[in-house]
Amino acid sequence: MEERRPHRWDGPPWWNHRAEEEEGAGHPRPPWRSTLMLTAFVLLGSGFAARGQPERERLDALAYALLAGGALLLLWRRRWPRPVLCATAASALVYFGAGYPYGPIFLTVALACFGAVVAGYRRTAWTVLGALWAVHLLAGHWLHPWLPPAGDPAAAWGEEVATAAWVVAVLAVSELARVRREQGDRDRAERRRAAGRRADEERLRIARELHDVLAHSISVINVQAGVGLALLDSDPEQARSALSTIKAASKEALGEVRQVLDTLRTPGDAPRAPAPGLDRLPELVEQAAGAGLSVAVERRGGGGDLSPGTDLAAFRIVQEALTNVVRHSGSRHARVRVDRTRAALRLRVDDDGPATGAEAGGSGNGLAGMRERAAALGGTIEAGPRDDGGFRVLAVLPLRTAPGARKPSALAKPENRSKPEKEDR
Structure with a gap:
């Protein structure tokens, strides 16, 4: 039919x-x-x-x-x-x-x-x-x-040949128009699907950015609130210091959230503030110290500016890794190693553990967000417990793409080579 x-x-x-x-x-x-x-x-x-x-x-x-x-x-x-x-x-x-x-x-x-x-x-x-x-x-x-x-x-039979040619011509032109119409419909459908994929990827990027901003700052606020409550009567000055740390962390978090939301209100406009990068590692160290975590940073390899996407991804990966240490590790000391070569940027974050086993209130999206950031750049993430105890996050971000290499999708997730310990970890 x-x-x-x-x-x-x-x-x-x-x-x-x-x-x-x-x-x-x-x-x-x-x-x-x-x-x-x-x-x-x-x-x-x-x-x-x-x-x-x-x-x-x-x-x-x-x-x-x-x-x-x-x-x-x-x-x-x-x-x-x-x-x-x-x-x-x-x-x-x-x-x-x-x-x-x-x-x-x-x-x-x-x-x-x-x-x-x-x-x-x-x-x-x-x-x-x-x-x-x-x-x-x-x-x-x-x-x-x-x-x-x-x-x-x-x-005359010549008239019949002319009539047949006329019929074939009409049908040929009609079929050509039909094919072009269907091709146009397919192209429009593909453009709609591509626009939908771009919208999904943008929503994922914004959700990941908000998660990384809020998770780190709220973890610091949570630790300092606990310190302030514990010392409110016995050491008011220390409690006052904890409240000052909470104020500073919440102010910075609000600023970064406002920057993310500004990009939603004015798509295509340049952001009002530069995106964070590895040059802000000292701020991360200071914030971690406010949460009671001592962080040692080691840099190796050459300098030079990174691309904005790589710089932001590296900063967020280190930030999320330190947030996980604050949430889930009993260790109060962490080590961050930044190793840069001509081909790749290697980030390693270690803590000596052990895992606290306490409910940290995380969303469980920390490692997934780090993997997505690395995969968007063609990199990988390895996260899991070390043989000698503690926990390690190792990220490898390529700095140049080989000719003919295919850029992975931002939604791709590399294989998880280590069993996560708890929630975000």
């Missing part, structure tokens, strides 16, 4: 470029202007063609009714392409069978066929045009003695 494509043909002609804007909500607006122009052309063209065919029947009221009716049927070629095609073909057959002069009436059949093919009714179009040619062949060679005009001889 023939099926109609899920979309309809709604491309307005070049002289009716506003037809699409004027369509109603339910059905396409009839193309009045183009159809009236075509009707006038068919009527005038048929009258002009009749002057050169005196042997054919003269145009009368029936002839003009068939000419005008077949052309006006094209008003509904977009809404009902199959009935319009059949009706225009029938009017052309009656016109030809009545012996009227040849003329542009067959143009209405060609346009109706074009609309049917583009709308997806290919079988109907091929069948109708094939039947039209077969009836023309039958009437021109076998039925002409009984058809007007009287004494009309048999048609």
